[in-house]
Amino acid sequence: MLAFINVAVSFSPTHVAYSDLASTSHELRGILERDGVVAITDVPGFKTAREEALGAASRCVATHP
Numbered sequence: 001m002l003a004f005i006n007v008a009v010s011f012s013p014t015h016v017a018y019s020d021l022a023s024t025s026h027e028l029r030g031i032l033e034r035d036g037v038v039a040i041t042d043v044p045g046f047k048t049a050r051e052e053a054l055g056a057a058s059r060c061v062a063t064h065p
Helices: 025-035 046-063
Strands: 015-017 039-041
Touching: 015 025
Parallel strands: 015 039
Antiparallel strands: none
16 A cells, blocks of 8 residues: 655755856756756846736636636
8 A cells, every 4th residue: 555645845946047047057057957947037028028928818818708
């Protein structure tokens, strides 16, 4: 019989600033090999694009329930 144990594992990906991507490419590769994921921060224009996309999705759902 298999027993499943609910275990909460806290994981926070390594953060790398968008402006540092070119200078940290070797480190970035190592992070991806180790963790499989990395969080890119401070992407130019991302906040505005995200807000516009979420607003459009919200309007779409409201008009096409």
